[in-house]
Amino acid sequence: MSSVKKVTLKSSDGEIFEVEETVAMESQTIKGLIEDDCADNAIPLPNVTGHILSLVIQYCKEHTSSSDSNSSKSNEKLKAWDTQFINVDLNVLFDLIMAANYLNVKGLLDLTCQTVADMIKEKTPEQIRAMFNIVNDFTPEEEEEVRRENAWAFEISLKNNNVVDTFEVEESMAKELQTIKNMIEDNYTDSVIPLHNVTSDILELVIEDCKKHVEAAESESEPSYSLASKLIDDPLKA
Amino acid sequence: MAEMKRCTNIDRISNLPWDVLDTILVHIPLKEAVRTSILSSKWRYKWTGLSRFNIDDKCFPSYLSDKVLRWKVILKIIHQVQSNHGGPVEKFRLAAYCMPNHCDLDQWIWFLTDKGIKELILKEFDSIKRFKLPPEVFSCPQLSCLELYGCIIMLSPTFRGLNSLISLNLSHIYISCDTLESLIANCPVLERLTLINIDHSTVFKISNLNLKYLKIDSKFEDICLKSVPLLSTVDIRLRVKPRHSDQGKACNLVRVIGCLYSINKLILSSNFLEFLAYNDVPERLPAMLNHLLTLDLRDARLDSSKVVKVLLSILCSSPSLEELIISVSPLCRYTFLDFQRSECLVGLYFNKLKVVKIRGLLSTNHECEFIKFILAHSPVLETITIVTYGGEIIPNSVLLQFEPASEHVKVISLRS
Numbered sequence A: 001m002s003s004v005k006k007v008t009l010k011s012s013d014g015e016i017f018e019v020e021e022t023v024a025m026e027s028q029t030i031k032g033l034i035e036d037d038c039a040d041n042a043i044p045l046p047n048v049t050g051h052i053l054s055l056v057i058q059y060c061k062e063h064t065s066s067s068d069s070n071s072s073k074s075n076e077k078l079k080a081w082d083t084q085f086i087n088v089d090l091n092v093l094f095d096l097i098m099a100a101n102y103l104n105v106k107g108l109l110d111l112t113c114q115t116v117a118d119m120i121k122e123k124t125p126e127q128i129r130a131m132f133n134i135v136n137d138f139t140p141e142e143e144e145e146v147r148r149e150n151a152w153a154f155e156i157s158l159k160n161n162n163v164v165d166t167f168e169v170e171e172s173m174a175k176e177l178q179t180i181k182n183m184i185e186d187n188y189t190d191s192v193i194p195l196h197n198v199t200s201d202i203l204e205l206v207i208e209d210c211k212k213h214v215e216a217a218e219s220e221s222e223p224s225y226s227l228a229s230k231l232i233d234d235p236l237k238a
Numbered sequence B: 001m002a003e004m005k006r007c008t009n010i011d012r013i014s015n016l017p018w019d020v021l022d023t024i025l026v027h028i029p030l031k032e033a034v035r036t037s038i039l040s041s042k043w044r045y046k047w048t049g050l051s052r053f054n055i056d057d058k059c060f061p062s063y064l065s066d067k068v069l070r071w072k073v074i075l076k077i078i079h080q081v082q083s084n085h086g087g088p089v090e091k092f093r094l095a096a097y098c099m100p101n102h103c104d105l106d107q108w109i110w111f112l113t114d115k116g117i118k119e120l121i122l123k124e125f126d127s128i129k130r131f132k133l134p135p136e137v138f139s140c141p142q143l144s145c146l147e148l149y150g151c152i153i154m155l156s157p158t159f160r161g162l163n164s165l166i167s168l169n170l171s172h173i174y175i176s177c178d179t180l181e182s183l184i185a186n187c188p189v190l191e192r193l194t195l196i197n198i199d200h201s202t203v204f205k206i207s208n209l210n211l212k213y214l215k216i217d218s219k220f221e222d223i224c225l226k227s228v229p230l231l232s233t234v235d236i237r238l239r240v241k242p243r244h245s246d247q248g249k250a251c252n253l254v255r256v257i258g259c260l261y262s263i264n265k266l267i268l269s270s271n272f273l274e275f276l277a278y279n280d281v282p283e284r285l286p287a288m289l290n291h292l293l294t295l296d297l298r299d300a301r302l303d304s305s306k307v308v309k310v311l312l313s314i315l316c317s318s319p320s321l322e323e324l325i326i327s328v329s330p331l332c333r334y335t336f337l338d339f340q341r342s343e344c345l346v347g348l349y350f351n352k353l354k355v356v357k358i359r360g361l362l363s364t365n366h367e368c369e370f371i372k373f374i375l376a377h378s379p380v381l382e383t384i385t386i387v388t389y390g391g392e393i394i395p396n397s398v399l400l401q402f403e404p405a406s407e408h409v410k411v412i413s414l415r416s
Helices: A028-035 A050-067 A075-085 A090-103 A106-120 A125-132 A140-149 A178-185 A200-218 A223-237 B018-025 B030-038 B067-084 B102-114 B135-139 B177-185 B252-257 B271-276 B305-316 B365-376 B396-400
Strands: A006-010 A016-020 A155-160 A166-170 A192-195 B052-056 B091-095 B119-123 B145-149 B167-171 B192-196 B203-206 B213-218 B222-225 B233-238 B265-270 B294-300 B323-328 B355-361 B383-388 B410-415
Touching: A006 A028, A016 A050, A028 A090, A050 A075, A050 A090, A050 A106, A090 A106, A090 B018, A106 B018, A125 B030, A140 B030, B030 B052, B052 B067, B067 B102, B102 B119, B102 B135, B177 B203, B203 B213, B222 B252, B233 B271, B252 B271, B252 B305, B265 B271, B271 B305, B294 B305, B355 B365, B365 B383, B365 B396, B396 B410
Parallel strands: A155 A192, B052 B091, B091 B119, B119 B145, B145 B167, B167 B192, B192 B213, B203 B222, B213 B233, B233 B265, B265 B294, B294 B323, B323 B355, B355 B383, B383 B410
Antiparallel strands: A006 A016, A155 A166
16 A cells, blocks of 8 residues: 655744645645655745644645545535534634745635725724724815715715615715714715605605705805704704 | 734834735735835835736725726826836726726726736726727737727737637727637737627638637627647637628538537637528538537527527537536427437437436426436436426426436426
8 A cells, every 4th residue: 555645844933744745736835846856855835833833734634535526525515514614713814824835735725815805895994994993094174075086986875764765875975864874984884874754755855955065065065054953954854 | 814913023014025915915905005104104105016907886985986096096106106117017807887098098008018918907997989099009028818808909010929819808898800700810928818799800711720719709690710730629609690601601600619629618609509400400510529528509599490400400410428407598489399319310329418408498308308218318417406487396296207328316396
């Protein structure tokens, strides 16, 4: 019986791992080293800790055996395994991303990046900042500038509950209504904000007024402000 | 997915190496990627450096229905990308209802070809066949996937070929016969070719040593498949009644299909079957199609004895056939009228045939003859599904009386 070829990997914190060559070759980086005959002794991996390396090896093992023609593992089972595998602390997730990038394990890089992408999808900027600890270093003027520059991307929708009429308005306009402003700032995750107490024709009027109010504020004309706000408050009391 | 403790104490995302961040951001819709510009000053222009851009109708709010205004938004996007972009652009897809300014579009395509574009998908819905695609596209060394809708294609005299092109999809395009022939022949690694509504090309001449998949859904007068040794799937639908061909010319079935020695899957639809039936259809093709595994006839006018001959001729030439699918055209009032067991059919056995699906039968006696024949000559048949339109379902008891050659055959008879 032929013995299975193995390679030795050494993590940044000195942990030694003995892995089958086929499993190790899931990493294009390691594959290159093996093919260039640089793998006789332990391969040092200074950018990957033992903990993360063990996870990467786990992933590679699972995915090598699945490409084996003898393996009966279905795609669904593999996907389920991946979902379970990637359910980790965010710090570990980032470590895995960096390791997958350094070791060039394409499947793992795609999996980890897709996971982060799913976390970003459909979140408000405030939520994303909170999740990833991003510091907002814009001044209010700069922030306005960016919003205007990319206005089309910052549109959100308002929805009436009874007759499903969706009105899409610029966020700056929607914020004119205190209620909605609060909803936005409370990170209302739904991209459509339902307004239970307002019918669509009233909502239309309100939006029209908001538009005028915003335009008035931009042209710095005082009188329109008070007039508009009177109209805004009434329908919402209904 | 259970929400574990998903917060980091430090910002690990903003400083990720660019190609990693790119891999993350290309997995979210463009609109959301652009919204990351507001996260922090570092993030302001990150989105403009993405390697892939997909601009479609989801980028626009539904109230923005004016196509000129929509183009203005798109122009804004591409100007920002042009001003800030550092690295290569791998993929660009434009499939949005808008009215592109052709000068701007020209310039943008120029920019993309400079950036080593690999996948270009351009769908011009507005002024179909009036936008002339800049010829630079056809000298892009890295272009591997090209999908076009609604433009005019003309090749420059210096056209040498697209050495990396693997997939070509042309729909509602104006292109002359010779240009198309030259384009196809000069893409040495081309594997997939799709031609839809290329109505100005009256004759399709397709010759490519690497081509594996061919789909045509268009009007045409003639088709010539020459030097396509690797062609494995052919899917052809002819959208117009074929013109009467001169007598004395070779049979179209033999000329077009008979030379496809490596073919695995044949999908032949409606008028194309009548086209193939022109001039005397032989009982069997000159050479066997030893690798044909699936034969799929769609919208088949099996009320024409010539079309039935085409079917039988292919069946007699396909010893490896595993799957037979027939959808009868709803225009037929009867089918298989002249089905008789010719010399050729008597000794013919489908030794590999496992699955048969026939849809659109009318429960006539002649059909029963055909089904009886199939059952009796298919020793390893696993399932046969018959769907009749109107009329009676052929009861399973009757079907089983037909003495199927296969012991374990499962007969499914349905009415639609």
